[in-house]
Amino acid sequence: MAPTTNASTDLAVAQAAASELARLLPSVVPLVPVPFDAAQAPAPDAVAVRASFVGGVSADLVVVADAAVAQVLASAGAVSLADAMRPALEAAAATLGPGVLDAAVAGSLDGDLAEPGVAAIALAPAPGEAPQAWFGLRTRTHTPVPQQRDGVRPGQGAGGDRAALRLLHDVELTLTAEIGRTRLPVRQVLELVPGTVLELDRAAGSPADVMVNGRLVARGEVVVVDEDYGIRITEIVANEA
Structure with missing residues (x-):
């Protein structure tokens, strides 16, 4: 940059x-x-x-x-x-x-x-x-990534990308599941009390968004695993970039 x-x-x-x-x-x-x-x-x-x-x-x-x-x-x-x-x-x-x-x-x-x-x-x-x-x-x-004539990036082939990616295998990423969002003015946030019901921007039964470090990567359905919540992945979101 x-x-x-x-x-x-x-x-x-x-x-x-x-x-x-x-x-x-x-x-x-x-x-x-x-x-x-x-x-x-x-x-x-x-x-x-x-x-x-x-x-x-x-x-x-x-x-x-x-x-x-x-x-x-x-x-x-x-x-x-x-x-x-x-x-x-x-x-x-x-x-x-x-x-x-x-x-x-x-x-x-x-x-x-x-x-x-x-x-x-x-x-x-x-x-x-x-x-x-x-x-x-x-x-x-953004600095352009050099491309070879055949469209293959430098470092690809012969396991170049895999070798580079392997260096990041132990890096921990924060994964969160989001069932919906809403926006509230500060006045209503300050008035929240136990029992308040907030309406989200998603219909009941809709898939939850799976976020990695704030970036949408997949969608899935909420399940229960040994009395804990879990997410069953139903869709991988393509990276349009």
């Missing part, structure tokens, strides 16, 4: 993403994207929330908005800064096209907005006013 070099294209992409992020940012005062001014940039030790997006256009996203959302978070003690920023980051990532947004993580900014290849956008109540939040986006290009 390497940063893209078309700065004007990256800035246009970042502006579109910042507009969507600002729309769902949990700030008491609505914010709009404005040009980034290094003189008004956040301090290097400011709290930032980062997430990586993998898709046709892959990118790293970072947002500094702890002050802008502080009042909202103060009234929702059970919600972390990273969780509060997740819907806004998802909206920003959606402008990049189909893909998967990794978990959002809060940490020190460490000067990310000043790094080469980062398209930075400020967020302010109105143009000309002092920024209250900042958004940065760094797109990544």
